[in-house]
Amino acid sequence: QQQVRQSPQSLTVWEGETAILNCSYENSAFDYFPWYQQFPGEGPALLISILSVSNKKEDGRFTIFFNKREKKLSLHIADSQPGDSATYFCAASAGGNNRIFFGDGTQLVVKP
Amino acid sequence: DAGVTQTPRHEVAEKGQTIILKCEPVSGHNDLFWYRQTKIQGLELLSYFRSKSLMEDGGAFKDRFKAEMLNSSFSTLKIQPTEPKDSAVYLCASTGDKYEQYFGPGTRLTVL
Numbered sequence: 001q002q003q004v005r006q007s008p009q010s011l012t013v014w015e016g017e018t019a020i021l022n023c024s025y026e027n028s029a030f031d032y033f034p035w036y037q038q039f040p041g042e043g044p045a046l047l048i049s050i051l052s053v054s055n056k057k058e059d060g061r062f063t064i065f066f067n068k069r070e071k072k073l074s075l076h077i078a079d080s081q082p083g084d085s086a087t088y089f090c091a092a093s094a095g096g097n098n099r100i101f102f103g104d105g106t107q108l109v110v111k112p
Numbered sequence: 113d114a115g116v117t118q119t120p121r122h123e124v125a126e127k128g129q130t131i132i133l134k135c136e137p138v139s140g141h142n143d144l145f146w147y148r149q150t151k152i153q154g155l156e157l158l159s160y161f162r163s164k165s166l167m168e169d170g171g172a173f174k175d176r177f178k179a180e181m182l183n184s185s186f187s188t189l190k191i192q193p194t195e196p197k198d199s200a201v202y203l204c205a206s207t208g209d210k211y212e213q214y215f216g217p218g219t220r221l222t223v224l
Contacts, residue, residue, distance in 0.1 A: 041217070
């Protein structure tokens with residue numbers, strides 16, 4: 001059973017637009033939600049994360065919006081740049097456990 | 113500090129061969145993860161170690177996949193015997209105290 005779901009599978013935006021990547025989860029015990037960014041030929045790397053006690057987390061051009069009631073979150077990438085082209089994974093874990101459940105990823109392409 | 117190291121970066125094997133992939137986690141990290149990544153299945157957990165103890169292994173991978181932590185700074189993943197469907201990128205990650213998983217660059221395995 002897929003615990004974390006992402007949509008869309010792929011997304012293309014123009015440079016300067018805001019890219020919106022969606023994520024939903026099943027397990028109410030999840031309380032930590034990291035987003036990982038992966039470039040071709042590299043392993044994923046932590047981009048930004050949020051705890052379930054918050055509904056928003058910003059880090060530069062990257063913002064997570066979190067809705068606990070609906071078990072949904074989204075990653076907004078403002079002023080998208082071609083260098084943001086990568087695969088983005090939404091993930092979740094529970095109760096301080098380092099075991100993380102990953103979604104299938106969204107492949108983002110930013111066209112100049 | 114050095115990141116997670118994985119060797120080799122590329123491996124080509126004939127069907128039926130035994131291959132061993134290696135991983136050195138970030139120094140001082142207690143948790144180590146092995147994942148398999150494919151376009152179709154995404155990131156699949158193979159094994160999870162905490163302080164060298166096996167915490168979880170992916171049920172579907174038990175028969176031909178064996179991960180070991182020989183000491184706190186070295187882990188191996190053995191696939192025996194290999195099958196063409198094992199062709200994938202194998203990622204190793206480690207975690208310290210603060211949830212973030214640090215990934216290695218991966219080993220790309222091709223089984224002919």
